[in-house]
Amino acid sequence: xxxxxxxxxxxxxxxxGKISTYREIGKKLNSKAFRAIGQALKRxxxxxxxxxxxxxxxxxxxxxxxxxxxxxxxxxxxxxxxKEGVQVKDDKIVNFERVLHRF
DNA sequence: AGTCGAGCGCGCA
DNA sequence: TGCGCGCTCGACT
Numbered sequence: 001x002x003x004x005x006x007x008x009x010x011x012x013x014x015x016x017g018k019i020s021t022y023r024e025i026g027k028k029l030n031s032k033a034f035r036a037i038g039q040a041l042k043r044x045x046x047x048x049x050x051x052x053x054x055x056x057x058x059x060x061x062x063x064x065x066x067x068x069x070x071x072x073x074x075x076x077x078x079x080x081x082x083k084e085g086v087q088v089k090d091d092k093i094v095n096f097e098r099v100l101h102r103f
Numbered sequence: 104a105g106t107c108g109a110g111c112g113c114g115c116a
Numbered sequence: 117t118g119c120g121c122g123c124t125c126g127a128c129t
Contacts, residue, residue, distance in 0.1 A: 003112055022123055026111090034123035036112035042122055043114070057123070064122025074122095 003033065004040030010103060011041070014054045017085035018101040019093060023058045028103045042067055053077045054084075060096040062088065 006029050014020050022034045041052040042064075057063045064070075065077040070091075078088045087094035 004114095026123085031111075032124080033111040033113085035110090035121055036123090038122040039113060039120090040122095052122085055122080059124095062122090067122070069122065077122095 003029065003031065003036055004043070007037050007040040008044070008046070008050045011050045011052055011055060013103065014051060014101045016051075018099050019054045019056050019081070019086055020101045020103070021056055021058045022063070024100075024102060025055065038064070053080045054086075054101075056093055060093040062091050062093070 007025060010020070010025050010028060022037045025037050026032055026034045037055070041050075041055060044050050044052045053065060055063070062074055062077060062081075064074065066073040068074060074091065078091070081088055081093075086099050093099065
């Protein structure tokens with residue numbers, strides 16, 4: 001089983017309206033390959049099924065989306081999150097700790 | 104505060 | 117093979 005596969009699995013475990021972080025995932029996988037997580041999500045095989053937009057950076061930053069660290073794609077990610085009930089302000093998660101899903 | 108460099112696992116050339 | 121990435125952390129300015 002590949003590292004990225006586990007990443008997808010964990011992603012799918014994140015309930016709507018909540019989020020998680022690359023770090024949490026890495027921890028859960030007992031790995032420090034946080035970048036690989038980003039890569040895995042970028043090369044997400046099932047973009048809708050795997051809610052990769054629910055994964056953000058540890059400091060509450062949105063992170064990136066579809067290979068962009070800023071720009072229109074990120075806005076899309078934000079609106080998706082807001083639709084699901086996660087407030088985003090200034091490209092950052094509002095009440096980060098409250099919506100953070102821990103595995 | 105901000106910046107720098109190292110480590111990680113995988114994908115693509 | 118080698119490099120870059122949706123990252124993080126500790127050390128330094």
